[in-house]
Amino acid sequence: MRRPLRTHGYRAAAAAALACALTAASQQGAQADPRTLTEVQNKLKNLYHQAEVATDKYNAADGKVKAQKKRVNSLNSQVHTAEAKLTRLTSLAGATARAQYRSGSVPVELQFALSSDPARALDNAGLALQAQQNTQNLLTDLKTTKSALRTHTDEAAAELKRLRASRHAMATQRRTIEQHIAEAKALESSLAAKEKARLADLEKKESDRAQTKWKSTGILKKVGTDATTAGEKAIAFAVKQIGKPYVWGAEGPNSYDCSGLTSQAWQAAGVTIPRTSETQWARLKHVPIEDMRPGDLIIYFSDASHVAIYVGGGNIISAPRPGRNVYESPAASMRILGVVRPDA
Missing domain, CATH: 3.90.1720.10 (endopeptidase domain like (from Nostoc punctiforme))
Known part of the structure; x- marks a missing residue:
């Protein structure tokens, strides 16, 4: 279970208390209480650990936003393609209707009766009707597809908005952690040179003990x-x-x-x-x-x-x-x- 972030007020109080301890330690110079250094070490570890957790959360949120943005762009592209096809077919259907109007739109039955080649006239009429029906079917399918794509796009856009809000929250948390990092750096810089050396020595000894135990x-x-x-x-x-x-x-x-x-x-x-x-x-x-x-x-x-x-x-x-x-x-x-x- 992820360790919850502590409030900034608590951090400030803890930092102030630790600063007092460090001041006392500095006054003692080389005789600084090792337990005080251990406290500093643990405080720094805790702050940096929380910073790393916040970084991971932000990176994950940012990755989701980028992936969702690509999905929205892809869906928008599909909608635009469907719209272009729909416009082209609508224009084609309109041109066909206008051509029939200009030609007098002779009924199929009359074309058959007046034609010197009734069989050909019947074939032509059948083909024309089939073409019109195919065009109409395609128009209907495209309208349905466009509507579905638009729905998916709207839903994806809404999800993108939610993910961006989540990323913003992670960024806010990240800025809070940056304040904690500043506290950690202030703690480090407040240590005298001898104390820093002892702190580094404590870290190395702890690391060596853990490694030795692992190797054993x-x-x-x-x-x-x-x-x-x-x-x-x-x-x-x-x-x-x-x-x-x-x-x-x-x-x-x-x-x-x-x-x-x-x-x-x-x-x-x-x-x-x-x-x-x-x-x-x-x-x-x-x-x-x-x-x-x-x-x-x-x-x-x-x-x-x-x-x-x-x-x-x-x-x-x-x-x-x-x-x-x-x-x-x-x-x-x-x-x-x-x-x-x-x-x-």
């Missing part, structure tokens, strides 16, 4: 070591992006968010996968962790809000969070939800 299960003796040809291409792409900054909602070429990196890596390998980590988890084939191989995607956290590409040797390449760059890191440094395979 013998998992690396079970997982695959060879990527498919497509997997190798995806990994090669990801490696080239190392050092580029995380920007939420970005999918290259100069910056990425987590799923922007993985989707573009596999796109470079010729495989199109969903844009967001949630949809990658929902739609791609799940494989047991012990059957994982390089090129597979590791999905993190219970809400599938983060994703990375496994590159072998127990490591991943990912776009971690705002303020960080694409980098290689231990696969178990975050809570693993599962593994999916793009080229299954």
Whole structure:
């Protein structure tokens, strides 16, 4: 179940309280209470996690809007085509009627009686009547088709409006999260140099502990070591992006968010996968962790809000969070939800 966003007022109060704690810690200098740094670390993790969740929601909403817009455009094009055909046939039917009027519109029975070749006259009359009936039938069908297309188009347009409203709501939520990101950056910048070093050390130790525990299960003796040809291409792409900054909602070429990196890596390998980590988890084939191989995607956290590409040797390449760059890191440094395979 997705963790609900907390109110801005609560955030402001929490930030203020934490700022006080940081001030006290700064006064103590190198003797700053490690628990205060842990609190800062947890606060930052929480803020960045919520930012990633909001990014995924916005990206998903934006993708739906783009797809629906294409559908509306396609339906409008079909309506215009039907209208053009209807106009052309209506004009043709009118021209035929005018021609009959100018020729005196001689009744079929009289044409038959006066003709020197009654059989031919009968054939001609039958063909004319059949052509008129076919034209009328086609006009009726086109009017029905046009009406149905217009109904579908109106319904699609209404859905597009709803999706745009949803995307707008996601954008509003995204702006709220951006405020949270600003709080996180303010917390980071308020730390003295020694405190920052200790915070980084805490993060590394936590990551190393998690990775060591994961490796102790013998998992690396079970997982695959060879990527498919497509997997190798995806990994090669990801490696080239190392050092580029995380920007939420970005999918290259100069910056990425987590799923922007993985989707573009596999796109470079010729495989199109969903844009967001949630949809990658929902739609791609799940494989047991012990059957994982390089090129597979590791999905993190219970809400599938983060994703990375496994590159072998127990490591991943990912776009971690705002303020960080694409980098290689231990696969178990975050809570693993599962593994999916793009080229299954």
